[in-house]
Amino acid sequence: MKFGQNRGRKAEVRTLGLGLLVLVAAALLAGTAGARPTAIGGVRQSAGVDSKLLAGTEMLAVWTLPRLGVSVRNDPLDLRLLLGKRELRYAPGQGWTALGFALGGPLPAPVTEGGSLHVPLRALELLGVRVLTDTPGLLGFAAPVSVPTATLLPSDGGPERPVIRTPVAAPPPAPAAQPVPPASPAPAPAQTPPRIQPVPSLPAPTPPPLVPTLSVPRVANLDTVRISRTLYRTVEVQRLVLDLSAPVSQTVSQTVSRETGGLGVFLPGVTVTGSQQTLPGGDTLTLTQTSSGAALRLTTGGGRSEIFTLDDPFRVVIDTTTYTDASVPPPLNPDDLPAGVTYRSRGRLHLLSFDPALFQPRVVSAPLGRSLAVAELVKSAGGVAGVNGGYFDPRSSLPVDLVAVGGLMTAASLEKRATVGFTAGGEALFGYPRPRYVLSGPFGSVTVNSVRATPSAALLTAFVGDGKTVVGGTGLTTLLLAPGSASVTRALTGQITPPARTLAFTFDPTRFPALPREAGAPLTVTLNWQATDAPWENAVDALSAGPLLVQGGRVALDPRREGFNTAAGVWRPTRQSALGTVNGQPTIAYFEYGTPEAFAAALAGAGVRDAVRMDSGSSATAYLQGGYAGLGAYLNTVWSQPVPNAIVFVPRGVAGQK
Structure with missing residues (x-):
């Protein structure tokens, strides 16, 4: 508990929007000299209840008025003071309004001082609060008949x-x-x-x-x-x-x-x-x-x-x-964000930006063939926030487009959809790469056809081992290499289970006779990004989804280029998510409801420079740790389905350990 501390950030509890209800009586003297100590019913009050001279007018803090019998709504946008049948209301731009009586002249506006809203002493006179003492050394009020x-x-x-x-009525007191x-x-x-x-x-x-x-x-x-x-x-x-x-x-x-x-x-x-x-x-x-x-x-x-x-x-x-x-996700608490995280909202658009000096974006995947909640993917990486990743087959939980994690391509690219990537330093990349594995050796070089566990005698397939999934088959050769290695670690025939993060290449030796077939043979693997629109050769993580929504601060939608059918469900109005940049900061974007066109327009209007849409609709999730009472915080207002991958923001120290 953070108890017994003077928490200045909570000063005067202005989020309370409070006050207290009911009524009381009487008549107040108008003229006052300046800031004065205050008494109620002959009892001197603490210094916090003293009047203050603000903007040339003697004023009292609104939160103290219930002690005088005045019911208040302590809201600077809709202030209300009620005593008996008399009520004063104040709203910026509209001034004071009197109900049940006439103002009889101008009344100074409320003033916020030290986090507390203050009203002029004359407002109490107009309500009928009774003054017993009005001297330069003391302002004394009568004790109210009742308290709100x-x-x-x-x-x-x-x-x-x-x-x-x-x-709520309380039971009557027991006199004994x-x-x-x-x-x-x-x-x-x-x-x-x-x-x-x-x-x-x-x-x-x-x-x-x-x-x-x-x-x-x-x-x-x-x-x-x-x-x-x-x-x-x-x-x-x-x-x-x-x-x-x-x-x-x-x-x-x-x-x-x-x-x-x-x-x-x-x-x-x-x-x-x-x-x-x-x-x-x-x-x-x-x-x-x-x-x-x-x-x-x-x-x-x-x-x-x-x-x-x-x-x-x-x-x-x-x-x-x-x-x-619990059937509705808990919301974000904008007053309690982690250091380095900024939240902005603009209509249906919500943006979470991350200081790149403190956080690094990473692609995080669930185990092959599984989907997890974005919050689980965030926690698995030691992150603070995350947004769902690209499109996937809900029956198998396998991605249908590019996924690259830590320099290894774990799912092949369709080679036409917009992609977001990240360098080892955390720089965000946006564009249309067409990455392929390339094997090189004394024989020359050969490009890998497919990235998947299931082999094909007609193809050279690649797979990043997870220690559980079987690759290879009868009559096929599988070469195992450690990332960055310059030679074959093992060469096997038949079915095998590659260790985690081991590269496995399966082929029919009669179709690829130049490829080596024994351990120790020289062989190098490179990931050729085949891109001209960004320095993708430095990318270590990447996700393809699409469409590209914004580029260079302008709407950049081109569904034909990316092969999207605008008449199909993926283009329907729905809740949307994206990963972009704002003022050099990587940013999670969430759009409550609308088309990709509406989403792109909202992003450009909010100053987003570049953005790629992630899988949307039932998958759209934007999560931040913390929230109210540590419940976690979501920009989405409904629970979303689990996903196989996400973009997670990891603190720099944690990111370096992964």
């Missing part, structure tokens, strides 16, 4: 359009039970009750054992509890924020206990009104006062929680991620 009892939450589609959720004040040498300050209703009769969670010499030199009060819940596809992200009037006296990380289906937190020296609430996502939050502090129990029913603290003002934050439906 529900949360204005983000909509299930994301944080940009919050909706109001109906509050009374909370025990905390053991502290200092008197406890007057409390502002949390937003949820008191239920003192609930059983207290068992706090973790404390250090016997624990002292509580300072007492804090749990002022408010704020909740947000956002659904990203079927991943629910719930944030629970506990606002305290002062920092707790002991490091909170020492007081967290994992429990079945949730967690418990003990806050020493903190006062709280006992309560229980069912949260919008179905979790249960229980707060209980003990003799030495506040105990919190969050029952998540299997969700994965992360807990940390933030300062100024002091807050305890619990993020819980729950995968609610």
